Amino acid sequence: MFRRPVLQVFHQFVRHESEIASSLVLERSLNRVQLLGRVGQDPVMRQVEGKNPVTIFSLATNEMWRSGESEVYQMDLGDVSQKTTWHRISVFRPGLRDVAYQYVKKGSRIYVEGKVDYGEYTDKNNVRRQATTIIADPHLAFSGLKCGHDG
8 A cells, every 4th residue: 555655755765876877866965063052262254265254163062961870860960971062163154254253252152053064274383184164054043142241
C-alpha cells in the first residue's frame, strides 16, 4: 500500500553512482548554525583586502552538565560543570554590519544565525593559521538590548 510512495520519495533523495559518474549532479546541501550567547568584546569594523568592510566580534556559548551518576536533582551547584566555546562572528551584509557595529556591546546577549566558514590567513609573524568563522546572515537578534551593556 505504502510501498510505491516510499520508493518515489527514496529515489528523489538517493543518487546512484552510475548517475553521478555519467553527469554532473547538482544537489542541495546545508551549512547552518544557530548560536545564542553573550558577546565577548565590542565589535570592530575592518576593511578586508579592498573589499567591503566587515564587523567582527566574539560570542561565547556555554554548555552545562551535572557531573556524577546521581539523577536526583540537588540544590547544591557544586557538581555542575561548564564549558565555554568561543565563536568568531563576521557580519558582511551592509545594513546588518552597521547595526551590529553600532549596537552590539560586550556582554550583550544575542542570537546569531549563519554559516560556518573555514579559512586560512598569515599572521604578523608570517605563520599560516587556520580560522573558523561564523558568517552571520540576516538573522541577528538582540535579546534585552539596552544602551551600553546588557546586564
